[in-house]
Amino acid sequence: MLCKAVQLLFILSCVHTVTHAQKHIRVLIVDGFSNHNWQQTTQLTKAILEESNLFDVSVSTTPPTAHDPRWAQWQPNFKNYDVVIQNTNNINDTAMRWPRAVEIALEQYVKAGGGLYILHSGNNAFPHWKEYDKMIGLGWRSKTTGFALIIDPNGHIQRLPPGQGDATNHGDRFDAVIHIQQRHPINKGFPDEWKTASMELYRYPRGPAENITVLSAAYDSISNKTWPVEWVVKYGKGRVYNSSMGHLWKGDVYPLSYRCIGFETTMIRVAEWLGSGKVSYPVPANFPTKNAVSLRAVTDVPKGH
Numbered sequence: 001m002l003c004k005a006v007q008l009l010f011i012l013s014c015v016h017t018v019t020h021a022q023k024h025i026r027v028l029i030v031d032g033f034s035n036h037n038w039q040q041t042t043q044l045t046k047a048i049l050e051e052s053n054l055f056d057v058s059v060s061t062t063p064p065t066a067h068d069p070r071w072a073q074w075q076p077n078f079k080n081y082d083v084v085i086q087n088t089n090n091i092n093d094t095a096m097r098w099p100r101a102v103e104i105a106l107e108q109y110v111k112a113g114g115g116l117y118i119l120h121s122g123n124n125a126f127p128h129w130k131e132y133d134k135m136i137g138l139g140w141r142s143k144t145t146g147f148a149l150i151i152d153p154n155g156h157i158q159r160l161p162p163g164q165g166d167a168t169n170h171g172d173r174f175d176a177v178i179h180i181q182q183r184h185p186i187n188k189g190f191p192d193e194w195k196t197a198s199m200e201l202y203r204y205p206r207g208p209a210e211n212i213t214v215l216s217a218a219y220d221s222i223s224n225k226t227w228p229v230e231w232v233v234k235y236g237k238g239r240v241y242n243s244s245m246g247h248l249w250k251g252d253v254y255p256l257s258y259r260c261i262g263f264e265t266t267m268i269r270v271a272e273w274l275g276s277g278k279v280s281y282p283v284p285a286n287f288p289t290k291n292a293v294s295l296r297a298v299t300d301v302p303k304g305h
Helices: 001-022 038-051 071-074 101-109 120-125 130-136 261-276
Strands: 025-031 055-061 083-086 113-120 147-151 155-161 174-182 193-199 214-218 225-235 238-243
Touching: 025 038, 025 101, 025 261, 038 055, 055 101, 083 130, 083 261, 101 113, 101 130, 101 238, 113 120, 113 130, 113 155, 130 225, 130 238, 147 214, 174 225, 193 261
Parallel strands: 025 055, 025 083, 083 113, 113 238
Antiparallel strands: 147 155, 147 225, 174 193, 174 214, 214 225, 225 238
């Protein structure tokens, strides 16, 4: 009887292990070009997600130049993944574009129910691509492009039409107090206000702003206005998350913005929600408060699989 009991426990353990593995959310990071440090951004993002033990993360890197003959062979299969993280940006070279077939494939993927995470400067990319503008809701765009959203003192959203206000811009990085605008599975359990380290706050983010929900905002002392920080967009059956958090510039090494416990927690919960529609990852005890940032030690670099 003892042997049979041991065998049964072994079988149940194996079933649990396989079931757990099957529950991992499949994530694809797309990178290859940006005016930011996209290599380290991908490395840290992959490690942060994998450290949570909720994700299996793959990377698809584009060919290095717009004229590289390998572009014709670069065809990431988005359908194999629950979440796509967009970490490319052609703001300094608009000739660097995804092949049209890949653009269409992403549109179809999200419309059919896929999850899309626009990581920081990913919303600077592809002003030629109208469906991309619809997917991201707001991005780094000219003064004449789309609506800009401002949060008034009463917490209401004002929509500035094209031509009013300014083009998208930002000031110096600072420790911004994030104000929750809309409760959502991503920020469930977060304090109403919390401080993130060394954030780059976008002023006048612009776009179609259709089917959009602003999750949080932050005050900018230079413009004396409050601007959206995080928002989600419904695109077909799919979910899109977009935020200016996650800045990592050339020359940075595991910067404060990525050591922020609030940002890391948000990234994990965003990817889980995009991939499953639910959030199980807990809010850690050392989550930031309104008055204080919370950072991982500089030596405590996240280790991925």
